[in-house]
Amino acid sequence: MNHAEWKTRRHCALLGETVEENPEYDRLYEEAELAHDLGQLVYDRRSVLGLSQAGLAERCGMKQPQISRIEGGGTMPTIPLLRRLARALDADPTIELTPHHAAA
Template sequence: MNHAEWKTRRHRRLLDDAAGENTEYDRLYEEAELAHDLGQMVYDRRTALGLSQTELAERCGMKQPQISRIEGGGTVPTIPLLRRLARALDAELTIGLTPRVDAA
């Protein structure tokens, strides 16, 4: 694919996204937002406890780069890993499902 063709495809995709026709983009954006929010919660709790990333990693049997990726929103941990993180952060892990209220 040459540059002009790529640019045309990209432009079409951006137009589709702007029109709300690309639900894949919306889904990925929502997942990224959730990963970012989780990372921010881990960062906030870790800093409130005065822990470095390395210290938190040691507490939950991980390596510092893994903590960095979680805090940066670059990865979403599994539920068992979330449990270990919560324990290492002296916090409770609460997972819930709340019915969605769609605007009419």
């Protein structure tokens, strides 16, 4: 459980709500899911290249704990940082907007 989710659960508990009754939970859950997915992509690409977290950090001018937080889904990097990560991973950053699926 990341810090944002813990804070939401704590907030709900103080209000006497369940997490499912709080609309803020859905937004935070989506953000956490995005952070997790990005972290998995970074981990997978780093592994393919045979880099350690420290090696990747050195290639993109960061520190190893920062890479660990990104891979663990604990932080969402800015777009400029995503560009640096992509270059260090010999990859191109791609952002895609897809429409929601319409209900039939």
